[in-house]
Amino acid sequence: xxxxxxPLAPTLAxxxxxxxxxxxxxxxxxxxxxxxxxxxxxxxxxxxxxxDHTVGDYRDLTTLREVTAGCPVVTxxxxxVPTEHLHALEADGVAVRPGPEALVHAQDKGVMRERxxxxxxxxxxxxxxxxxxxxxxxxxxxxxxxxxxxxxxxGVWFVRDAAxxxxxxxxxxAAATTSGVRIIAEELVDFRRELSALVARSPSGQAxxxxxxxxxxxxxxxxxxxxxxxxxxxxxxxxxxEIALRIAGALDVTGVLAVELFETDDGRILVNELAMRPxxxxxxxxxxxxxxxxENHLRAVLDLPLGAPEPRARWTVMVNILGGxxxxxxxxxxxxxxxxxxxxHLRVHLYGKELRPGxxxxxxxAYGDDLDDCLERARHAASWFRGDLGNESE
Amino acid sequence: xxxxxxPLAPTLAxxxxxxxxxxxxxxxxxxxxxxxxxxxxxxxxxxxxxxDHTVGDYRDLTTLREVTAGCPVVTxxxxxVPTEHLHALEADGVAVRPGPEALVHAQDKGVMRERxxxxxxxxxxxxxxxxxxxxxxxxxxxxxxxxxxxxxxxGVWFVRDAAxxxxxxxxxxAAATTSGVRIIAEELVDFRRELSALVARSPSGQAxxxxxxxxxxxxxxxxxxxxxxxxxxxxxxxxxxEIALRIAGALDVTGVLAVELFETDDGRILVNELAMRPxxxxxxxxxxxxxxxxENHLRAVLDLPLGAPEPRARWTVMVNILGGxxxxxxxxxxxxxxxxxxxxHLRVHLYGKELRPGxxxxxxxAYGDDLDDCLERARHAASWFRGDLGNESE
Numbered sequence: 001x002x003x004x005x006x007p008l009a010p011t012l013a014x015x016x017x018x019x020x021x022x023x024x025x026x027x028x029x030x031x032x033x034x035x036x037x038x039x040x041x042x043x044x045x046x047x048x049x050x051x052d053h054t055v056g057d058y059r060d061l062t063t064l065r066e067v068t069a070g071c072p073v074v075t076x077x078x079x080x081v082p083t084e085h086l087h088a089l090e091a092d093g094v095a096v097r098p099g100p101e102a103l104v105h106a107q108d109k110g111v112m113r114e115r116x117x118x119x120x121x122x123x124x125x126x127x128x129x130x131x132x133x134x135x136x137x138x139x140x141x142x143x144x145x146x147x148x149x150x151x152x153x154x155g156v157w158f159v160r161d162a163a164x165x166x167x168x169x170x171x172x173x174a175a176a177t178t179s180g181v182r183i184i185a186e187e188l189v190d191f192r193r194e195l196s197a198l199v200a201r202s203p204s205g206q207a208x209x210x211x212x213x214x215x216x217x218x219x220x221x222x223x224x225x226x227x228x229x230x231x232x233x234x235x236x237x238x239x240x241x242e243i244a245l246r247i248a249g250a251l252d253v254t255g256v257l258a259v260e261l262f263e264t265d266d267g268r269i270l271v272n273e274l275a276m277r278p279x280x281x282x283x284x285x286x287x288x289x290x291x292x293x294x295e296n297h298l299r300a301v302l303d304l305p306l307g308a309p310e311p312r313a314r315w316t317v318m319v320n321i322l323g324g325x326x327x328x329x330x331x332x333x334x335x336x337x338x339x340x341x342x343x344x345h346l347r348v349h350l351y352g353k354e355l356r357p358g359x360x361x362x363x364x365x366a367y368g369d370d371l372d373d374c375l376e377r378a379r380h381a382a383s384w385f386r387g388d389l390g391n392e393s394e
Numbered sequence: 395x396x397x398x399x400x401p402l403a404p405t406l407a408x409x410x411x412x413x414x415x416x417x418x419x420x421x422x423x424x425x426x427x428x429x430x431x432x433x434x435x436x437x438x439x440x441x442x443x444x445x446d447h448t449v450g451d452y453r454d455l456t457t458l459r460e461v462t463a464g465c466p467v468v469t470x471x472x473x474x475v476p477t478e479h480l481h482a483l484e485a486d487g488v489a490v491r492p493g494p495e496a497l498v499h500a501q502d503k504g505v506m507r508e509r510x511x512x513x514x515x516x517x518x519x520x521x522x523x524x525x526x527x528x529x530x531x532x533x534x535x536x537x538x539x540x541x542x543x544x545x546x547x548x549g550v551w552f553v554r555d556a557a558x559x560x561x562x563x564x565x566x567x568a569a570a571t572t573s574g575v576r577i578i579a580e581e582l583v584d585f586r587r588e589l590s591a592l593v594a595r596s597p598s599g600q601a602x603x604x605x606x607x608x609x610x611x612x613x614x615x616x617x618x619x620x621x622x623x624x625x626x627x628x629x630x631x632x633x634x635x636e637i638a639l640r641i642a643g644a645l646d647v648t649g650v651l652a653v654e655l656f657e658t659d660d661g662r663i664l665v666n667e668l669a670m671r672p673x674x675x676x677x678x679x680x681x682x683x684x685x686x687x688x689e690n691h692l693r694a695v696l697d698l699p700l701g702a703p704e705p706r707a708r709w710t711v712m713v714n715i716l717g718g719x720x721x722x723x724x725x726x727x728x729x730x731x732x733x734x735x736x737x738x739h740l741r742v743h744l745y746g747k748e749l750r751p752g753x754x755x756x757x758x759x760a761y762g763d764d765l766d767d768c769l770e771r772a773r774h775a776a777s778w779f780r781g782d783l784g785n786e787s788e
């Protein structure tokens with residue numbers, strides 16, 4: 001094999017081979033930005049589309065150093081790289097974006113809650129708890145979360161009363177002990193709906209705020225997003241964007257920051273979670289915004305000027321394609337003929353993954369002037385790919 | 395290296411590692427469609443973004459067979475694969491799209507002119523010529539073209555009078571003899587402007603026609619495209635689309651067909667060239683249409699239903715980034731900070747190529763409601779990347 005030519009642009013290292021890295025690869029290819037990937041295994045989602053990839057363990061510093069060697073900047077598909085390794089890479093001279101001091105707030109809910117309180121950002125009432133008795137003192141109903149390692153509904157327990165605490169408390173504290181993390185109790189917010197405020201921020205401090213969206217969860221996993229959030233008052237939308245921009249600035253976030261929020265019936269917004277990477281609630285931007293969250297993440301971490309975050313359509317609806325309980329019959333590709341023929345405006349994103357129960361394997365975007373039409377189109381297509389429609393009357 | 399998992403979708407073989415294949419890789423990644431590439435060399439444009447690639451010679455049947463093994467369909471970045479090899483692949487059971495019977499019309503201008511005449515498609519007056527005397531008989535001014543192998547202004551000679559014929563005739567006939575092709579003489583059309591009608595067509599016969607665009611050439615290379623063509627009468631636009639659809643159907647084209655046209659002052663349109671692949675005059679669709687030409691090419695050759703070809707903006711302007719005579723100072727990437735900061739709505743496409751004199755290395759798209767604004771933004775950005783602006787007052 002002849003020696004490859006020197007790169008035309010700085011090579012960006014990306015840690016983690018999931019679909020977020022895969023979707024970064026699309027704008028990277030478009031913009032001529034070379035990527036180097038650390039993938040968990042051969043054939044994972046992003047490794048299918050990024051030639052310059054290494055298979056290895058992101059918890060191993062030697063591997064991280066090999067992958068980032070010669071790369072001025074490293075960014076992430078997920079938030080699980082150990083903080084001490086990020087500091088070591090910084091000491092090597094690699095710009096870690098987002099940096100470890102910022103990222104810890106997306107990794108550790110205890111640290112996040114403490115910091116947001118100091119920033120006077122409205123959050124659900126919360127406290128670190130170390131025993132069932134402390135949970136009772138905190139009060140019901142509440143939700144218990146491991147401070148680290150939880151995602152997509154894992155590491156989360158709902159506790160409505162003492163009886164439920166009896167059932168799940170032991171499991172929660174055992175899980176925390178096993179993985180060496182803490183448990184945080186949070187009031188169970190009686191929210192009207194969930195919102196998400198997504199911003200991109202560059203090391204120079206430039207920031208771009210996307211329209212605030214409404215998201216619907218199913219079993220703790222993002223299921224559907226409407227952009228912009230319907231009937232959201234401009235005042236509340238502005239406040240949500242202001243909160244996201246304030247957090248991004250105060251924490252010195254570089255790249256995309258997603259702030260998941262609860263909107264309460266009495267017109268408050270409370271921060272639920274932070275993510276410092278492209279986020280499921282931002283997938284609508286691929287087809288619904290001038291600049292996708294993936295492109296703006298790349299532009300932000302490379303300290304290039306950000307692209308316009310404005311919407312290109314009145315409404316964009318994103319629905320995830322998630323394996324149902326009976327998933328696995330047929331191949332996802334077989335959903336294409338009907339879904340595309342029914343809706344020539346539909347945008348389909350598949351991640352190169354087999355359909356399995358509970359697994360996110362893709363999403364669809366439908367945009368247009370009529371929200372009901374977008375909802376119907378996106379829901380139909382996602383159900384079709386999932387294989388749900390056989391048992392449903394349309 | 396562990397055995398990769400079986401593909402989730404049929405693998406599409408793509409012959410040729412240029413920017414057209416690279417730009418196919420973006421929607422392929424988005425849609426979860428695996429590609430296998432035959433690249434001319436390691437590190438070429440498409441090989442940078444398609445992991446499953448082989449380096450080899452597309453004129454070698456054994457290589458073609460290795461690359462297409464197990465692929466139900468093969469398509470192309472260029473039109474230069476020998477016809478007999480395409481027939482051999484078809485005999486192997488690979489669906490060649492576009493097929494050799496169609497593709498020959500994009501490969502051989504003599505065959506193309508003969509066929510279009512039989513289809514009653516308006517063309518410039520033309521004749522195969524074998525000597526300077528026959529060119530004189532044909533009449534001046536005319537343009538001489540090699541029937542095969544010409545592109546981007548190569549293999550083309552303008553002959554305004556006998557003196558010019560004396561100068562270039564020998565060169566033209568020598569070039570034809572050397573490469574074993576013929577020379578076709580065509581009347582030099584006194585055109586008002588050049589148009590392009592782009593359609594996608596699937597093996598099932600479904601077709602989608604993009605809006606007709608106006609293109610401007612510089613030194614025989616596409617330089618600028620305005621979509622849709624300004625002040626084009628609906629009648630003429632319809633006729634251009636009808637011609638493209640008729641050709642696609644009659645020739646059984648699969649994939650994208652670009653029909654380059656002359657619009658004359660007296661309201662006629664004449665076919666100039668055919669291309670059976672995504673085309674430079676269709677790059678605006680990446681940011682300006684619901685479905686890009688690259689995605690519709692993939693959908694067409696895989697016989698998936700086509701996506702809507704309609705525009706997403708009132709105007710989209712595409713300007714190529716082409717190395718000027720002084721190209722080569724600095725790196726293309728260095729153009730990003732200014733270009734992106736000046737215009738957050740600008741869409742930049744770079745092909746992973748070094749800037750060299752005369753080389754197409756990327757393009758920009760600017761869309762919006764105001765044509766003059768789009769033109770100014772796209773031209774400024776392209777000039778900036780080319781490095782032209784140092785010597786120009788803005």
